[in-house]
Amino acid sequence: MTDPFVANSHILHRTFATRPSKVTKGNGISFTLEDGKQIIDASCGPSVSCLGHSQPEIFDAITNHLQNDIAYVYSGSPYTNQATEDLATLLLSSKPGGLSKAIFVNSGSEATDAALKLAAQYWHERGQPQRTHFIARKQSYHGNTIGALCVSGHESRRAYYKDFMSKNVSFVDPCYAYRMQGSDEDNDAFVKRLAKQFEDEILRIGPDRVAGFVAETVSGTTLGCVPAVSGYWKAIREICDRYEVLLILDEIICGMGKTGTMHAWEQEGMRGPDIQTIGKALGAGFVPLSGVLLHEKIFQALSAGSGGLAHGHTFQAHPLACAAAIAAQNIIKRDNVLEKVVNLGQKLEELLREEIGPLPLVGNIRGRGLFWAVEFVLDKDTKRPFSLEDNFSNKVVASALKRGVNILGNLGHTGTYQIDHVLVCPPYISTEEDIKGIVSLVKDAIVETSGPFL
Template sequence: MSPIALPTPPETPSLTPHLKPTTLPPHTTHTTHTTQTTHTPTAQLHHATPQPLAVSAEGMYVHLADGRTLLDSVSGGAAVASLGMGNAEVVQTMTDQAAKMAYAYHQLLGSGPGEELAEWLVSRGKGRFEAAAFLNSGSEAMEACIKLCRQYWVEKGERQRKYIIARFPSYHGNTLGALAVGNVPPRRDLYTPLFSDFIHHVSSPTYKRSHLPSESEEAYSLRLASELESKILELGAENIMAFVAEPVVGAALGVMPPPKGYFPAINAVVRKHNLLFVMDEVMSGSGRVGELFAHDAVAEGVTPDIMAMAKGLGAGYVTISAVLVNPRVAEMVREAGQWKNSHTYQNHPVNCAVAKKVMEITEREGLMENVKARGAQLLEELTAALEGVKGVYDVRGTGLFVGIELDAPADLKPRMAARVKARCFELGLLVLGLSGTVDGKQGETIVLAPAYIATPEQISDIARIVVQSVTECAKEL
């Protein structure tokens, strides 16, 4: 098997004039390696086998310590590095703010960058949001959303409200509260004794696998809304704080856009019973699916009361997440006198300054239009090339957020997603391979989430390497 040579990245002046793409020799190839190599012991606490060591990165290319260069099709690994690496404008913003004022504790001082980022995001909501606050990870943001739901109802005098309804499978973060609300068994089960009984789950929308014969997407969506209402009646609407959902399900299902009619049907039930609607846009937001707010792309006009953002918000240059609230929630917090959530690095000035610059560049350079165009290209090329390939169950996505679901036994060792991921790596491509994307045990999905600056040529390279990897791994079974 011969690895595919990575092409010289083309210049992209219309998208990122400040970036200087990595230049690779025109016939560069990469020695085939496996990820099961022997590594020098490390002082870091992480996987038993440390990951390959990255030493530098530019644009969508990552350079390893052993001399190899990889094309990054997952924005650093989890749909984070939306502008690619080495954006000089972002780095300068970081340096300037650190020199001006590196830190301000939010309980004592406000900061210009925090105010400016909040105003920028709220203004793009066109009235749906009233206020924002900034934390340091998607998990922190979702934990804060959970706590905010509780504070909202307590301040309204409805202390009996303690339940949250979320979906299975779903993933909402790695803190205990977020893990409890999410439900991906391999991530969650170790900690089950630490969870309370306040979380309940209904079905995530998986139309292709779960619809009844001749059942339309709209009818299927109504059936899931009926399931939610049954759960609400079981628990008592007066006892429930909120319903939580991702507009596009990320890690739990391997990129799953909702079926037609889903969010309107669900929203009707949520509003009928006066619950808060929390949307988790940690992975799918910040432009990843072609709109600043992911629900604008897929929720058919439905908007949240409380929303979390992260990942692409800081594009990997800083660790930042956001919680946005609508006027209803903001008013209640302000009447209470305080949002009862505080972290040392909340509203960090450097993080906020960088995130605002990332968002400004994304908007100024028209990158969300590029996300839509390149996402359509990626889906089209993958769908055409993988048609009829053994074991390919589904190719789906929205914007530059794409999943390729594979049918393979759960007892296969290594799992199919891991095999394809390793083969892509050998051929010079970083992808995300997820197992258990049907029910936590069954299901194999390759996730692609290239940077918003991706060119047509890079998208074709990604598609070609993925197709080769999937085809070769399928033939080996």
């Protein structure tokens, strides 16, 4: 049944059955509803509002830019603007992992599309236009546009659009140790098995036909904040290099400081990717902004070839969005926020493991920095999952909301493994007391929701 408010609203809301609560304002790590109730945003929306909901410096940067600069410059024109140039310099002046150029777009989905098209253009410029095949991972999510869905392994999100899905994409297993690593298999053996599967897929397709491998450095909403086991990314990077396959890392949700380093791949003991997508925390939610970072070798190939970027959008490199993101990134750098993410992350991990880990329906707790998830199971020993009909994680989310804390549940059926989880990803500006309060409220919500299943 459709809720009357949703039926009468001129917005096509994403859920029809329930009336959405109206948010009236935000302050710090909380926002206020129309009835005056305050909600702690313990997931930053979908891991976006990393600096909370009120940052006067960012507000001033937006206002100052509109008063003293230009609101819009078309990226396809023979012009640039200072905000766009400055944001790229801020992110890439040290050339992390060899990344040297940026493309700024609006959503993470746009960034994924831009990355795929950039990879395709790169191989054309290199004289290998037959390299059109992409390998991605099962139960992954890279965005909701058609191009992004083609390389996403999220089954329910792909379901309506199967006829539009590209035939030049194949999928290998993710590095999901909790359910996929054998009981008699150590990390090295697990990595070797996954690496062999990836290499075998390259050989099956033909190395001269594979354009790139697309994967989240730390899995996001589909698997729930799953870091790869030690050595996995180093092995993947070596295989990509062996066959000249571009490594395209999606850090839209896990990057920009979420795991304690600016780029999640910096903790993996490897050189960086060839192409990387970023977003969400880039503009901290104050503006829509995502980006693609590319290795110098990509730029050199385009420069030596056609001498330009074939891809483009009307609102690409929007000056106002870039100005707001500069202010957000300056706060993160000036206030040593990443150090705080590491310290708070250690406290969050400790509390999640001590307070929530022992609960009877909690199977696994994983994450890094301030990017954590709790996976639920009906049986800890067998790891038996809940059914889709149980809708357990979203019931936990609803119970938490009653207690005044916002967390994120899993979004639909993602693939072979039915995974019920919630994401707990507090803003970077949280305090230790905030973290304690969040964990306590989430624990109460899990206990309440667990009752009928025990």
